[in-house]
Amino acid sequence: MTDVPVLALRGVTKTFPGVTALDGVHLSLFAGQVTALIGENGAGKSTLVKTLTGIYRPDGGSIEIDGVPVRFATAQDAGAAGITAIHQETVLFDELTVAENIYIGHAPRTRFGLIDTARMMREARSLLASIGATLDPATRLRDLGIASKHLVAIARALSIDARVVIMDEPTAALSQKEIEELYALVATLKAQGKAILFISHKFDEIFRIADRYTVFRDGQFVGDGLMADVDQDQLVQMMVGRSVDRVFPPRTHSPGAELLKVVGYCHPTEFADITFTLRQGEILGFYGLIGAGRSELMQALFGITKPSKGVCRIDDRISVIRSPADAIAAGIVYVPEDRGRQGAITALPIFQNVTLPSLRRTSRHGFLRMAEEFTLARTYTERLDLRAASLDQDVGNLSGGNQQKVVIAKWLATQPRVIILDEPTKGIDIGSKAAVHAFMAELAAAGLSVIMVSSEIPEVMGMSDRVIVMREGRMVAELAGAALTPQALVRHAAGIGADKTKVAA
Amino acid sequence: MTFLRSREAVLTGALLVLLALIATRFPGFIAPANLAAVFNDTAPLIILALGQMVVILTRCIDLSVAANLALCGMVAALLNVAFPGLPVVVIVAAVTALGAALGAVNGLLVWKVGIPPIVVTLGTLTIFRGVIFLISDGAWVNAHQMTDPFKALPRSALLGLPVMSWCAIAVIVGTAVLVWRTALGRSFYAVGGNPHAAVYTGIDVGRTQFTAFVLSGALAGLTGYLWVARYAVAYVDIAAGFELDVIAACVIGGIGIAGGIGSVGGAVLGALFLGVIKNALPVVDISPFWQMAISGAAIITAVILNSRTRRAKGRLILRQTEGHA
Numbered sequence: 159m160t161d162v163p164v165l166a167l168r169g170v171t172k173t174f175p176g177v178t179a180l181d182g183v184h185l186s187l188f189a190g191q192v193t194a195l196i197g198e199n200g201a202g203k204s205t206l207v208k209t210l211t212g213i214y215r216p217d218g219g220s221i222e223i224d225g226v227p228v229r230f231a232t233a234q235d236a237g238a239a240g241i242t243a244i245h246q247e248t249v250l251f252d253e254l255t256v257a258e259n260i261y262i263g264h265a266p267r268t269r270f271g272l273i274d275t276a277r278m279m280r281e282a283r284s285l286l287a288s289i290g291a292t293l294d295p296a297t298r299l300r301d302l303g304i305a306s307k308h309l310v311a312i313a314r315a316l317s318i319d320a321r322v323v324i325m326d327e328p329t330a331a332l333s334q335k336e337i338e339e340l341y342a343l344v345a346t347l348k349a350q351g352k353a354i355l356f357i358s359h360k361f362d363e364i365f366r367i368a369d370r371y372t373v374f375r376d377g378q379f380v381g382d383g384l385m386a387d388v389d390q391d392q393l394v395q396m397m398v399g400r401s402v403d404r405v406f407p408p409r410t411h412s413p414g415a416e417l418l419k420v421v422g423y424c425h426p427t428e429f430a431d432i433t434f435t436l437r438q439g440e441i442l443g444f445y446g447l448i449g450a451g452r453s454e455l456m457q458a459l460f461g462i463t464k465p466s467k468g469v470c471r472i473d474d475r476i477s478v479i480r481s482p483a484d485a486i487a488a489g490i491v492y493v494p495e496d497r498g499r500q501g502a503i504t505a506l507p508i509f510q511n512v513t514l515p516s517l518r519r520t521s522r523h524g525f526l527r528m529a530e531e532f533t534l535a536r537t538y539t540e541r542l543d544l545r546a547a548s549l550d551q552d553v554g555n556l557s558g559g560n561q562q563k564v565v566i567a568k569w570l571a572t573q574p575r576v577i578i579l580d581e582p583t584k585g586i587d588i589g590s591k592a593a594v595h596a597f598m599a600e601l602a603a604a605g606l607s608v609i610m611v612s613s614e615i616p617e618v619m620g621m622s623d624r625v626i627v628m629r630e631g632r633m634v635a636e637l638a639g640a641a642l643t644p645q646a647l648v649r650h651a652a653g654i655g656a657d658k659t660k661v662a663a
Numbered sequence: 664m665t666f667l668r669s670r671e672a673v674l675t676g677a678l679l680v681l682l683a684l685i686a687t688r689f690p691g692f693i694a695p696a697n698l699a700a701v702f703n704d705t706a707p708l709i710i711l712a713l714g715q716m717v718v719i720l721t722r723c724i725d726l727s728v729a730a731n732l733a734l735c736g737m738v739a740a741l742l743n744v745a746f747p748g749l750p751v752v753v754i755v756a757a758v759t760a761l762g763a764a765l766g767a768v769n770g771l772l773v774w775k776v777g778i779p780p781i782v783v784t785l786g787t788l789t790i791f792r793g794v795i796f797l798i799s800d801g802a803w804v805n806a807h808q809m810t811d812p813f814k815a816l817p818r819s820a821l822l823g824l825p826v827m828s829w830c831a832i833a834v835i836v837g838t839a840v841l842v843w844r845t846a847l848g849r850s851f852y853a854v855g856g857n858p859h860a861a862v863y864t865g866i867d868v869g870r871t872q873f874t875a876f877v878l879s880g881a882l883a884g885l886t887g888y889l890w891v892a893r894y895a896v897a898y899v900d901i902a903a904g905f906e907l908d909v910i911a912a913c914v915i916g917g918i919g920i921a922g923g924i925g926s927v928g929g930a931v932l933g934a935l936f937l938g939v940i941k942n943a944l945p946v947v948d949i950s951p952f953w954q955m956a957i958s959g960a961a962i963i964t965a966v967i968l969n970s971r972t973r974r975a976k977g978r979l980i981l982r983q984t985e986g987h988a
Contacts, residue, residue, distance in 0.1 A: 462862060483865035492863060500863050503856035505923045514853055515864045517846035525844045568864070 162225050164189050164353040165210070165241065165322050170219035172205055179205040182219060183379040185372050187322055187353040192344060194368035194385070195357045198397055198615055198648075202377040203357050207326055210355075211243045212236030240321035244311045244328060250299055257282035257295035260314045285313050289343055305336035312343065323347060324355045329363060341367055359447045361390055361652050373397055390654050398615065398644035406620030407599040413440035413623055417607050418490075418576055420459065423468035428454040429631040432468070436576065441598060441608045443622030445615075446651050451631035452611045453495060456578050459609075460492040461485040472575065486515055489575035493565060495584060495611075501565040504554030508546055509535035511553050512568045538567035542597075566597075577601065578609045583617060595621060615644050627651050670917040670968070674932040677961075681939055688947040699824060705938030706831035707732075707886045709931055711905070712912040713838045714879035716930040719913055720851040721872045722858065722922030723780035727769060728883045729905035730791035733897075735762045735887030737795045740804040740897035743813045751816050759884045765791065766880015770873030780872075788906070795899045806895035817893045827889055834882060839927045851875060855922025911958060912937050915965045924969075936961060 163186035172180040180202045187193050197203055208214045210221070212230030220227045223239055230236040250259050257278050258265075266274045266281065282295035291309040299307065308328060315323055325344075329337045344367050347354060358364055364371070365385060372382040373396040380396050416435050423432035429451040436442050444452045458465045461479040469476055477488045485492070494500040502511055512535040513520050520530040535549050542563040546556060553564055569577060582598065583591040598621060602608050612618050618625055625642055627635040627650040635650040637643075648654075686693045711728050718725045735758040742754050765787070772783040806814065817827040824832075842848035853861040854871045861868055891897045916933025918925030937958060944954045 460863075481865070481867065482863060483867070486865045494863055500857075500859040503853050503860050503923070505856040505919075506852055510849060510852075514849065514866075517849060521846060524846075525840075526846065526849070 163187055163222075164224065166222045166225075167206075167210075168220050168222065170206075170209060170216045170221065172202075172209055172214055172216050179377050180209065180216070181377045183374060183377070184382070185355075185379075186382070187355055188370070189321075189353050190348050190351045191369040192348060192354045192356050192367055193370040193372060193382075194364040195355055195372050195374065196364065196393060196397060197374035198613075201374040201397075203374060204326070205377075206374070207243055207245075207324055207357070210236065210241055210322075210324060212241075237318055240319060241324070242315035242318060242320040242322070243324035243326065244308065244315060245326055250307060250311060250314075252298075252300035254299060255295065256286070256293055256297050256299060256302070256310050256313075259299055259310050260285065260295075260317050262314075264318060281317075282313070285317055289313060289316065289346055290339075303336075305332050305339065308332070308336075308340065309343070312347075320352065322353045322355065324357070326357045327359070328356075329358065329360065337363070359652055361393070361654050364393075365390070394645055394648050394654070398648055407596045409441075409599055409602070409623070411439050411603045414438035414605070417472065419471045421469055421471070423455065423458060423465045423470075425454065425458060425463065425465050425631075428463075429458075429628075432633060434626055434633070434636070436607045436609065438607055439602050439605050440623045441602050441610055441621055443618040443625040444609065444611045444628060445613070445618045445625050445647050446628035448613060450628040450651065452628050453580055454631075455628070456492060456580055456609070456611060459485070460490060460578065462492075486572055486574075489573075490578065491515075491569040491572055491574040491576070492578040493569055493580060493582065495580040502553045502561045502568075504561075505552060507550050507552055508539065508544075508556070508564055509549040511564050512538060512549075512571055514568060516571045534571055535567070538571045539563065541570070542567050574606065576607045576609065578611070580611045581613065582610060583612075583614070591617075615647055618647065619644060629653055671926065671928045671932060673968075674916065674929065674936065678932060678936055678939065681936070681943075685939075685943045685947055689943075692943055692946060699828070701938055701942045702831070702935070703825050703828045704942060705934055706827045707890055707902075708905075708908060708912055708934040708938060709831045710834045710882050710886050710889075711879075711909040712916070712930045712934040713834055713927065714882035715909045715913050716916070716918050716925050716927070717838070717842070717851055718780075718872075718875045718879045719910075719918050719920060720855045720922060720925055721868075721875045722855045723773060723872050723875065724784065724910070724920075725766075725769060725876060725879045726781065726784040726906050726910075727765070727788040727791060728879060728909055729902040730788040730795075731762055731765045731880055731883035732887040732890060732905070733899070733901045733903075734765065734791045734795050735759075735884040736891035736901060737799055737804070737887075737897045737899075739813075739888040740809060740891050741798065743810055744804060744808050747810045751812050754813070755816075755885065755888050758888050759881050762884015762887060763877050763881035766876045766878070766883070767873070769880065770876030773876065774869035774873040792899060799897070799899065801899060804891075804897040809892075809895060814892050814895050817889050827893060830885065830889060834885075835927060835931055842927055847871070847874065852923055855919075855924075857923070908937060911962050914969075915961050917965065917969065919969055933965075 165187040167183060167185040169182045169184065170180055171178070171182050183202065183206065185206070195203055195206070205214065209216050212233040212235050215230070221230070222228065228239060230239070251262065254262065260282050261278050266277045268274045279295050286293050286295065286309070289309065289312060291313065293302070293306060293309065299310065302310070328340060332340060344354060344356070356368055368385050370382065370384055371388065371393065373380040373393065375397060415438055417438045418436040421433050424430045432455055446452050454463065457463050459470065459479070461481045461484050464480060469478060471477065472488050477484070479485045479488060479490070509531050513531045516534060517526060520527055520534055532549060539549065544560055544563045544567065546560060553561055556564065579598065583594050598608055598610065610621060619642065624636065624638040625647065626633055627637065627647060629651055635646070637646055682693055691697060711732070715725055715728060738761055739754050739758045742749060742757065769783050769787055772778050773780050818825050821829055842851065850861065850866045850871045853864065853866055854868050858868050890902060912934040913925070913930055914920060914933070915936055916925070916929035916931070918930060940954055940957055944951070
């Protein structure tokens with residue numbers, strides 16, 4: 159059973175400018191076995207999947223199939239070698255039929271080189287039947303639910319005779335019943351002798367379906383072995399590792415009086431029963447797995463989506479925030495995660511970007527005053543040490559880091575009381591991270607209250623005065639001081655020890 | 664902004680070259696009085712192009728401007744026929760308001776119902792033309808049915824220029840102030856440049872687009888009166904197809920059809936460029952088909968210039984995503 163692995167990675171390294179995403183990692187997948195890949199967000203799992211499927215080429219190390227070293231120049235090469243991935247968001251075509259989706263790119267042909275529709279339907283039907291799916295191959299994909307789309311993606315994977323199936327958080331978007339069906343399917347694939355790499359954050363399902371595990375942390379290989387030989391605590395310990403050795407700025411100021419109180423925020427589908435307080439000069443961390451409802455909650459706080467219930471109070475004024483304009487007026491600003499798309503307006507000059515939410519202050523009798531705008535923009539861009547030839551320059555001509563400074567300057571110029579930072583350091587290199595952290599500490603010291611949504615444990619631990627953990631749209635824990643440990647964060651976020659967390663929710 | 668400035672410089676240069684070429688064949692064309700006449704003739708195009716510019720800035724398009732113009736023009740003529748005693752100023756105010764209301768219909772459908780602007784205005788274009796037929800029974804309103812003051816206003820001279828030209832100048836100044844010196848003007852650019860970011864900045868994207876349609880509609884209503892009074896005739900098909908000239912003027916003027924980019928100067932120069940071609944080619948004895956070919960070539964040249972600048976921007980974004988992965 160455990161002779162030669164179907165697929166093995168030996169010492170694979172992948173670096174990006176400023177970041178080492180994979181640092182000499184090992185991974186072995188065996189026929190007829192499910193290997194769970196476990197690691198925090200940012201541990202390098204997605205990079206690994208892209209390396210395995212030929213999207214990235216490794217900078218070092220080797221990939222072996224049946225013990226023979228191979229090189230994937232393109233995604234097609236990886237497909238031809240029998241490696242296929244089913245992604246978090248399935249990459250399929252909504253307007254095509256199930257059969258067309260399964261066979262797109264390698265459809266059976268007639269003698270004349272045209273697509274043999276009848277044969278395609280027939281083969282699709284038998285393929286779907288082999289994985290226990292009762293879908294009609296002629297159905298259009300957009301008429302199917304997410305779970306059925308997954309089945310189509312899996313059928314597509316099998317249609318190219320895959321030997322290795324990579325499933326990247328396949329249950330993240332599924333209901334409980336659909337998850338059961340997926341487990342049954344994984345069992346079927348196992349019985350057919352496929353090697354399966356199963357990426358998941360959910361410990362209960364890892365223990366239920368995986369035979370082996372491999373743990374990554376910060377792009378490094380930590381350990382692997384048989385599931386039978388470990389328990390949850392050992393896995394958590396491996397994921398989290400020992401102490402955080404990154405340096406965070408010292409926090410000398412202690413939080414002041416209560417500034418913001420959020421009571422009973424509920425949303426029909428995304429979150430429920432959110433109640434918390436935020437004190438002046440405090441950094442409040444929000445930790446959770448991706449999809450725990452943190453960003454959705456922040457968007458509701460900022461008035462982009464409306465909660466169905468709940469109020470918030472700033473100082474002693476009760477506010478109902480119905481729009482971003484209300485939020486800005488109340489002193490709440492939100493720096494979104496996707497700063498490229500949601501941050502700067504690249505066709506406008508720097509000063510106009512900075513003053514955009516503050517135009518009421520720079521205008522008189524409804525007319526804008528350019529001089530005031532320049533003054534305001536200069537004040538805040540200088541504070542952030544923005545490097546630009548002129549404030550009249552279009553933001554589109556700035557580097558990514560400087561664009562980010564423009565976005566932050568824009569928000570500071572509104573003189574907010576509460577600033578919500580959604581994944582403030584996601585995707586930036588370590589040097590810039592330190593700068594962002596120092597800046598956050600500075601804001602808090604200046605009396606601004608910061609809400610930081612972060613999926614990185616070191617950042618949450620190093621920066622927050624207090625941390626709220628969310629899982630599946632609910633607050634499951636509030637941790638501070640000695641109770642704030644990496645183990646506690648992971649346990650609450652992943653739902654280990656479900657009895658305790660139910661009481662807390 | 665530097666690019667926009669240079670775009671205007673390029674357009675001004677092209678316009679001067681065009682005038683110089685025409686002057687070699689027909690020197691009388693560049694006499695100040697004639698240029699003033701060309702400007703006056705182009706006034707409706709300038710006014711509508713400015714309204715259209717604001718709409719395009721917000722990532723929308725208004726195909727219904729010419730139909731709106733025709734409907735408002737017809738209503739103005741019918742009002743004049745039915746109530747000859749009604750002061751012309753009241754008629755102008757009424758049809759401008761009507762145009763704004765028609766624009767508001769477009770805007771509401773885009774804002775509240777969420778239909779793509781091209782579909783909305785294609786629909787209302789047809790509806791507006793149909794309504795003209797209904798209210799006029801398909802009949803023409805001719806010069807002899809209109810009162811003299813009604814017909815005289817656009818032509819009456821003020822400081823050496825006809826009122827029609829002054830209207831265009833007023834709209835140019837008004838739009839320039841709106842776009843450059845008000846928060847609303849700034850939000851047109853923000854909404855078109857990056858709607859997602861605009862939302863996070865507290866700008867209501869739908870409401871801003873709605874306002875743009877209302878403005879475009881109001882200007883179409885005003886132009887409706889000017890058009891009907893100047894040509895002293897109103898019928899179902901006036902200004903048929905004129906919306907394409909308006910959009911062409913915007914494109915030539917460097918208004919990015921994807922939104923967020925454009926200037927008042929560009930729109931005005933784009934309209935003047937078309938106006939000069941239209942007025943000059945017949946005088947220098949070039950067939951109207953050449954006129955169409957030249958307009959078409961100008962549009963394509965403008966689009967190439969636009970897309971080249973956009974490509975450079977795309978490369979920047981790519982580099983960013985690469986570092987991001």
